[in-house]
Amino acid sequence: MQTVGYVYPGIDIEGSVEMKSKVIVALDFSSEQQVMDFVDRLSPDMCGLKVGKELFTKLGPRPVEVLIKKGFSVFLDLKFHDIPNTVERACAAARDLGVWMVNVHALGGADMMQSARIGLGATSDRPLLTAVTVLTSMDSAALSAVGLDATPEELVKRLARLAQSSGVDGVVCSANEVRELTTILGDEFIKVTPGIRPAGVPNNDQKRVMSPSKAIEEGASYLVIGRPITQARDPVGALTQVLEDIAGGV
Numbered sequence: 430m431q432t433v434g435y436v437y438p439g440i441d442i443e444g445s446v447e448m449k450s451k452v453i454v455a456l457d458f459s460s461e462q463q464v465m466d467f468v469d470r471l472s473p474d475m476c477g478l479k480v481g482k483e484l485f486t487k488l489g490p491r492p493v494e495v496l497i498k499k500g501f502s503v504f505l506d507l508k509f510h511d512i513p514n515t516v517e518r519a520c521a522a523a524r525d526l527g528v529w530m531v532n533v534h535a536l537g538g539a540d541m542m543q544s545a546r547i548g549l550g551a552t553s554d555r556p557l558l559t560a561v562t563v564l565t566s567m568d569s570a571a572l573s574a575v576g577l578d579a580t581p582e583e584l585v586k587r588l589a590r591l592a593q594s595s596g597v598d599g600v601v602c603s604a605n606e607v608r609e610l611t612t613i614l615g616d617e618f619i620k621v622t623p624g625i626r627p628a629g630v631p632n633n634d635q636k637r638v639m640s641p642s643k644a645i646e647e648g649a650s651y652l653v654i655g656r657p658i659t660q661a662r663d664p665v666g667a668l669t670q671v672l673e674d675i676a677g678g679v
């Protein structure tokens with residue numbers, strides 16, 4: 430088979446779904462070369478990796494396969510939202526790819542989330558399933574405009590409950606919501622939190638941010654961190670600092 434684009438050096442390590450860190454680095458890069466240059470400086474013990482819509486749409490599943498073969502736990506962040514049958518099949522495809530975590534929009538409803546779980550299978554090494562409740566870009570006015578007359582806070586709780594009762598393993602949420610969601614849904618329900626900023630790092634477009642150690646203290650299960658690591662002058666150093674912050678703060 431002809432290889433197009435980045436040429437991968439000999440990959441012979443078996444894939445692994447075991448996640449060894451609480452940090453998931455968002456691979457928000459625009460080229461395969463950038464991704465591989467960055468990842469080649471990391472080890473799977475340091476972090477998981479999040480592949481989102483931009484990278485996946487540009488490059489397809491092959492880089493995901495390579496990252497998994499290198500031993501990284503991959504969070505496939507494609508936020509599936511479709512009819513139940515389509516989401517079930519998409520989740521089955523994600524399972525076949527060997528990803529560690531995949532997500533859906535809770536607004537797709539209980540049937541869709543249950544189908545997502547069916548698509549992932551029932552083996553002990555199946556991918557974890559998380560749900561996005563309310564996009565952080567939506568405020569009350571934006572919800573009202575699409576016919577949802579609830580505050581984002583009310584809707585987050587409602588959809589998180591629905592996700593849990595539909596067999597979903599956890600939610601993607603703001604670190605500010607973690608404590609209350611833990612009270613309502615328990616410790617075991619996974620909370621994946623973006624919007625993490627170590628002290629002294631720009632917020633970029635994130636509105637409500639929290640430091641890594643504080644987010645873990647609040648009860649976050651995993652932290653998604655992008656630019657503070659990927660755009661740092663020394664990305665590996667920035668990730669190491671985050672890991673030290675977590676270790677020191679717990």
Ligand code: C5P
Pocket residue numbers: 455457481564565601623624625633635653654655656657
């Ligand atoms: O660079 P930064 O740390 O802000 O990246 C956060 C990552 O988490 C991005 O990939 C972004 O798309 C994702 N994300 C988010 N807020 C959400 C859901 C996902 O920032 N509510």
